Amino acid sequence: MGRIVLDKVSKKFGDVEVIPPLDLTIEDGEFAVFVGPSGCGKSTLLRMIAGLEDLTSGDIEIDGENVTQVPPSKRGLAMVFQSYALYPHMSVRKNIAFPLRMEGMPQAEIDKKVEAAAESLNLNDYLERKPAALSGGQRQRVAIGRAIVRNPSGFLFDEPLSNLDAALRVGMRLEISEMHERMQTTMIYVTHDQVEAMTMADKIVVLRAGVIEQVGSPLDLYRAPRNKFVAGFIGSPKMNFIEGEEAAKHGAHTIGVRPEHIEVSASSGAWKGVVSVSEHLGSDSFFHVHDTGLAETITVRAGGEVGFRHGDTIHLTPRDDVIHKFDSSGLRFE
Amino acid sequence: MSQRTLPRLLQSPAVLLLLVWMLVPLGMTLYFSFIRYVLNSLRRPEWTSPSLSNWRGLGNYEFVLNSKDFWFAVQNSIFIVCSILFATVILGILIAVLINKTFPGQGIVRVLLISPFFVMPAVNAVLWINMILDPVLGLNGLAVGGINSLVEGLRDAPLVGWFFSMWPEFEPISFRATQTSAYAVIMMVTWQWTPFAVLIFMTSLQSEDQQQKEAAILDGASTWSQFRFLTLPHLGRPIAIVVMIQAIFHLSLYAEIEIVSRGNGNKNLPYLIGEFANNNIGAASATGIFAVILANIVAIFLLRMIGKTLME
Ligand SMILES: Nc1ncnc2c1ncn2[C@@H]1O[C@H](COP(=O)(O)OP(=O)(O)OP(=O)(O)O)[C@@H](O)[C@H]1O
Numbered sequence: 323m324g325r326i327v328l329d330k331v332s333k334k335f336g337d338v339e340v341i342p343p344l345d346l347t348i349e350d351g352e353f354a355v356f357v358g359p360s361g362c363g364k365s366t367l368l369r370m371i372a373g374l375e376d377l378t379s380g381d382i383e384i385d386g387e388n389v390t391q392v393p394p395s396k397r398g399l400a401m402v403f404q405s406y407a408l409y410p411h412m413s414v415r416k417n418i419a420f421p422l423r424m425e426g427m428p429q430a431e432i433d434k435k436v437e438a439a440a441e442s443l444n445l446n447d448y449l450e451r452k453p454a455a456l457s458g459g460q461r462q463r464v465a466i467g468r469a470i471v472r473n474p475s476g477f478l479f480d481e482p483l484s485n486l487d488a489a490l491r492v493g494m495r496l497e498i499s500e501m502h503e504r505m506q507t508t509m510i511y512v513t514h515d516q517v518e519a520m521t522m523a524d525k526i527v528v529l530r531a532g533v534i535e536q537v538g539s540p541l542d543l544y545r546a547p548r549n550k551f552v553a554g555f556i557g558s559p560k561m562n563f564i565e566g567e568e569a570a571k572h573g574a575h576t577i578g579v580r581p582e583h584i585e586v587s588a589s590s591g592a593w594k595g596v597v598s599v600s601e602h603l604g605s606d607s608f609f610h611v612h613d614t615g616l617a618e619t620i621t622v623r624a625g626g627e628v629g630f631r632h633g634d635t636i637h638l639t640p641r642d643d644v645i646h647k648f649d650s651s652g653l654r655f656e
Numbered sequence: 657m658s659q660r661t662l663p664r665l666l667q668s669p670a671v672l673l674l675l676v677w678m679l680v681p682l683g684m685t686l687y688f689s690f691i692r693y694v695l696n697s698l699r700r701p702e703w704t705s706p707s708l709s710n711w712r713g714l715g716n717y718e719f720v721l722n723s724k725d726f727w728f729a730v731q732n733s734i735f736i737v738c739s740i741l742f743a744t745v746i747l748g749i750l751i752a753v754l755i756n757k758t759f760p761g762q763g764i765v766r767v768l769l770i771s772p773f774f775v776m777p778a779v780n781a782v783l784w785i786n787m788i789l790d791p792v793l794g795l796n797g798l799a800v801g802g803i804n805s806l807v808e809g810l811r812d813a814p815l816v817g818w819f820f821s822m823w824p825e826f827e828p829i830s831f832r833a834t835q836t837s838a839y840a841v842i843m844m845v846t847w848q849w850t851p852f853a854v855l856i857f858m859t860s861l862q863s864e865d866q867q868q869k870e871a872a873i874l875d876g877a878s879t880w881s882q883f884r885f886l887t888l889p890h891l892g893r894p895i896a897i898v899v900m901i902q903a904i905f906h907l908s909l910y911a912e913i914e915i916v917s918r919g920n921g922n923k924n925l926p927y928l929i930g931e932f933a934n935n936n937i938g939a940a941s942a943t944g945i946f947a948v949i950l951a952n953i954v955a956i957f958l959l960r961m962i963g964k965t966l967m968e
């Protein structure tokens with residue numbers, strides 16, 4: 323179980339309204355990802371759900387029960403922090419056992435659960451070590467282990483992977499996804515990372531300044547962003563926005579074209595420009611094109627074998643079927 | 657020159673200076689403790705200057721061990737030091753945790769709390785023994801007098817009078833007496849040194865990780881459990897520092913003991929050294945060596961104990 327409903331939840335720090343009243347429902351077993359620019363209130367929202375931050379107004383329901391006044395430990399949610407927040411003076415075993423010990427569970431049962439959690443997270447060899455003697459990835463596993471043993475109805479992750487290096491991040495991302503598949507528990511995951519959001523989420527919640535800009539599945543958000551902000555935020559590299567005459571041709575105030583939806587050619591195309599920077603990743607090439615007369619820079623993504631260089635003239639043709647049209651207020655229309 | 661030689665060479669003056677600084681006094685103490693050396697002797701004037709020809713072997717040590725105050729002074733040293741440590745650490749933790757929260761007037765409260773530490777030990781002792789602990793003129797006497805006159809007044813009151821007429825007259829405690837002078841010293845030094853503990857614990861509390869606390873809250877830890885399992889282990893090292901520094905300082909208490917009772921019923925090793933040093937430097941030096949040994953034993957013992965209890 324773990325259906326989480328936020329009903330007109332808001333938060334003020336002093337006079338500053340960080341989160342204006344907001345409604346959101348996260349279904350049981352869903353993997354929800356909060357994304358948004360830094361300072362938009364993702365962590366605050368997560369902490370409010372956890373109960374670490376009081377609400378200024380509104381209600382939170384978990385499984386139909388109003389938990390607004392319920393203390394954090396009684397909400398049945400477990401949280402994994404960016405800094406891991408392991409207890410430095412306790413061994414890994416004691417760290418994982420801590421929530422159970424606080425519940426007053428008998429020692430034999432605690433041992434069994436800790437062993438099981440350690441087994442599933444490959445931590446058996448480290449049980450007697452202190453957190454300081456672990457690598458970042460291992461620490462993160464311990465933090466997850468500590469969350470799992472409580473058997474919570476929901477997990478809250480606040481940028482859990484952002485302290486890890488790129489390779490480990492991919493590995494842990496898969497592990498968390500697998501964990502979700504296996505346990506089918508509600509998870510709320512805060513991240514900055516495009517790829518994490520797109521690959522892990524059942525549902526992405528895009529926030530800006532505490533306001534939900536759009537909620538939807540990753541592909542919905544990619545294919546049909548509600549406005550310019552979401553369009554620019556989802557997808558990497560960013561969508562190109564073109565205003566003026568070219569947009570007017572499509573009957574819009576602004577049009578948006580994703581870099582991967584532009585064909586390149588050396589000889590002919592709809593638009594013409596000069597390559598200023600070309601980035602070759604092997605599998606793909608990114609070209610930053612100037613002097614098109616459309617926008618400051620147009621970013622294009624092409625196959626890895628395409629080889630334009632700095633200063634080359636390049637012709638661009640957008641794929642007509644995937645051009646996004648926005649009105650003057652930034653909303654997308656068909 | 658190998659890579660290490662130059663740095664070592666450059667460090668050597670400082671190291672040498674420190675060695676000389678420590679070793680010379682220690683060496684002289686050791687030397688004096690093995691010879692007959694007195695300041696004044698009409699019968700044996702040759703003992704009044706230190707010389708190897710006055711060699712006494714372990715005689716001074718034997719003399720000290722057999723003197724009537726030695727074992728009492730050792731016990732009393734340990735008693736005073738341990739009591740002060742116990743009180744300052746407990747009070748220090750309590751106060752530090754209390755004022756670590758934000759509240760109006762925080763800055764002033766903190767400064768006031770620290771201020772006893774800036775009072776000179778002798779002044780501290782004089783103030784305490786005369787103004788607070790004096791059985792007649794001090795707070796002690798006034799308070800007990802006040803209680804007595806209150807009880808006196810209540811004896812005639814209706815309904816409850818019979819109850820109070822069974823109460824005896826209270827006697828203020830005299831802290832200069834043989835049995836109580838150690839407690840007076842413990843109280844005044846605790847008052848003076850608690851701020852030191854508070855200061856150190858407070859800085860440590862401010863470096864405590866808040867996310868760990870939040871994680872513990874989510875894990876269902878009560879305020880007490882958070883204190884017991886997070887804050888207290890976090891304070892382990894600062895407690896060790898406070899204990900070690902204070903143990904060193906308080907093993908050599910002197911001014912307070914002198915002012916409270918002139919050693920009457922309350923001697924520690926330094927005081928004994930002082931008494932011997934009136935004339936018998938040899939015995940005083942032997943006592944000094946015993947004091948060094950005692951300080952080391954106490955320090956090792958205390959650190960072990962703290963390490964065991966806090967670091968799980
Ligand atoms: N205790 C606080 N007091 C005052 N303002 C706060 C407090 N905590 C957060 N804020 C403000 O609330 C806003 C949202 O902060 P929050 O930490 O939720 O952002 P975030 O989306 O998690 O950002 P990031 O991605 O950088 O972690 C920020 O503008 C921040 O300055």
Ligand SMILES: [Mg+2]
Pocket residue numbers: 364365366480
């Ligand atoms: Mg954050």
